[in-house]
Amino acid sequence: MAFQSSVLRDGEWVTQTVNFQDALNASSTTPKAASDPSLKAPECGILSRTVVESPVVHWILPVCLRSRSHNDIAFIGDRFVQISELRDDGQVHEVIRKADFGTRIRNAIVLGGPPKGDIPDAAAASTKTEGADVPMKDVAEASEAKEDKEAKEAKEAKEAK
Missing domain, CATH: 4.10.80 (Rhinovirus 14, subunit 4)
Structure with a gap:
């Protein structure tokens, strides 16, 4: 060995x-042997090995790897691919991780797409919709309206006396 x-x-x-x-x-x-005091380690050098793997994920790709009943997601980093599953409770659970590629991953893409109707519970998934836009009054228009309202109220109060 x-x-x-x-x-x-x-x-x-x-x-x-x-x-x-x-x-x-x-x-x-x-x-x-006694260490030689004249031999010193260099003060600076170049690190040529990865000490700590970068946890940064560069791509998050939806993939259909295992079956129709699994929502698989691929997380691709510098030197790893992690396949996770998005479950019904909304949480992501790790399925498998591969990090022994030996080189940096420069690009990733999913070839092909899921066949029509292959996305599980697609019809049941709810999509949040927003209401129509509310027109916003300009600041000048708003202050004029406020002044007009105050003048009208003052006039009505004066007439009531």
Whole structure:
């Protein structure tokens, strides 16, 4: 069995493949050497490996993967595809996630579309509609109307006396 290890050699990080048994033998037989104070790690370098996967989702695509009874949704990020299901209660539940593509995902698209009538409960889904627009009075018109109303009320009050 072998594993990869990153080692600092001559001021550069090098990845090497090490046999598990050789590593055990080397660590038990070789005494620890005193560290060389003249050899310093570089102050700055370039990170060439992904340390933390980006959780940013770039595309959210409706897909019909499993059957007519499932509302599947594909969430596509830099290096992952996650298939989730939108259930009747309105919550999204993860079905599967694949993140071992080995490279960055640059684009995604759903090929084809669901056949007519393939969207579950499409007829039963309610769509919110809005009422007609209410015309808004201009500020000047509104203040004039207010002044006219106040004048009319004052006139009526004067006549009532």
